[in-house]
Amino acid sequence: MTDFGFTLSRSSALDLTKADTRLYERLCSLSPDARTCMGCGSCSATCTAGPYNGMSLRKVILGLQRGQDVRPMLKGCMLCGKCTMVCPRGINTRQLILNLCRIYD
């Protein structure tokens, strides 16, 4: 193939009808406030673990809604609780993370 100096990136379109959201639903039954997340990203902005392994609670919740594997992000969480303090929706984020760590299989 001729090298034109650029490539086409693969489509990042998601087929949400095929996404496996069972884990998200299970999480919502344990931490109902997960549904109130509006994805503002305050949690990610303050996250202690973020700079080290890319942890972002906003992305975790989004990933679950899309049926993606969020374990690599979750592993970095130190439960420091800053995300709880800044969440404008008052989501108990620490409990949400702990619940998620428990139900993953």
Place this chain on the structure above:
Amino acid sequence: MIERFSSGFHPFVLPFLAGMIFVLGYCVYGIVRILFQLSGEDRKKFLVSLVTPKTFVKNIRDIFCDCLLHVKLWKRNRLLGYMHSSIAFGWFMIILLGHIEVMLFLPERIHLFYYPIFFNFFVAEADSTIQGSLLFFLMDFFLLVILSGIGLAMVKRVRSRLFGMRRTPRPSLLNQIGLYSLWAIFPLRLLAESFTAHISGGSFLTIPANWVFRQFLGNDLNMLPTWWAYSIALGVFMSVLPFTRYMHIPAEMMLIPMRNAGLKVRNARKGFARVQVYACPNCGVCIDACPMSVDKANLKDCTVYLTRQLRRGNERRIAEISDKCLLCGKCEAVCQVGVEGPKLRVLNRAERKYAVKADYSDIPTGTLAGAAEGGKVLYYSGCMSQLVPSIGRSMESLFRKAGVDFCWMDRDGGVCCGRPMLTAGRLEEAREIVRKNTEIILQSGADTMVVSCPICYKMFTEEYSLPGIRVVHYVHYMEELLEQGRLVPRRGDLCYVYHDPCELGRGCGIYEEPRRLLGRLSSIAEAEKNRAESVCCGGSLGSLSLSFAKREKITRAALDNLYTSKADAIATACPLCTATFARYADRPVRDLAEIVDLYTDGKLKPDTI
């Protein structure tokens, strides 16, 4: 004194004897079981402490003061102190005097369990027993003391507010049986001894009662039924004792030597934890003390209910109670027995299994290598301080003013100290964080580390091992700077009320230093509940399940406690308390670092420039 029955036995003692043998057997079994549950090292430590003269004397003194005289309770509430010590000490004295009587008059009967208890039934007075009159007087005196205590207990059951307790735990059915049989024992003893007083002798209580009874009953037929009833009440009390709160009587006698031996709770359910659970007398002091009790929905989540559910093995409720707690430690501070509620909760949280294990291998440890060498001070502000940036800014300004060469470890974000992970019960993960931080700090080459967050400070002093590094809380450090004259105080005109953060006060025992520091800079006022009784701000990371909305009530109650004094502003020494209070407070909330920065000038000494 002569014996009425040559056999020295009567069938009415059987209920008492059965109860006594049962309870003794249960306690021996329990002690053996708990000893086996302890780790080998702890067991050895405990057994050695029992025969060490120093701890032996301390054990005896503590058991006498705490279990019988209730000295701690007296200091807290005289009425409750009298009520409990009258029953405990009075009962002890009656048993002791009973044994002395038997030893003096019928030493050949001392091996019979029941003889000292039912002495007055088995003997008849003879001319030679006048020396018994003192003993009889003491017996009646202590019986009267106990009866006054029982009377108070009855009043307290109906109106606990008269005793300074707003809420008391609701007793379960078995506890009620235990309670009513305990109440019945002493009036029945008075009746029984009164009916036999003309035969066995008595004193100021039993002889007049005997005279009154004989005026209208006139025969001895009532004698035996009352002694039966007395024995049955004792038998019922002792046979339900292992299943009621009265188990605290034997359990506390085990708890005190274990604590004096320096044992720590290691397992959520076994060994020392088990002893603590049984030693909880269900008095309910922790209900009023608990900051969560401002909300009625949380009334059944304080330590007294935790120990109850742990005894019942109700896993759902144990998890719920363990998760909700703010871990402020107030229940432990007010507990008369020394039940470590927060520790028990953390260990119960630690029982839980998580499918996703943490992995901190992405965190680099060489970021600060050599950064604090040459006597620089390493400053760690902690995660929460990043939400209250004024603390870090003030510390920075203070260091500059005082001419201190420093290195801010987590200015642009750093690793958490690990305490939130620890209190969430994920002990292995917390240890991993501790390992990471230890490496970073040791590589920095610092010899002094200043910590401005009490949560981190507690963690650094308790869980870290940093050889050659002095970990100082910023209150101590700022005080040193003032004393060395590197900071010059200027008096401010505001009056501050100081709020003791849980982790600094009850957690690290630092109460006076912040007040001393604040006192140099401005006038201070005291909140209604302060020091060890201080009310949690409600923002605590200890709680896993309390939602943001439910914390508001707790915060407002804590603020009300601070508003009672005539203070213009609130001072505290914790970023979490500052952030939480600032949300709802009607007056400024400032951290100590801000206040010190506000009211001091730098005065650089020539040699440090």
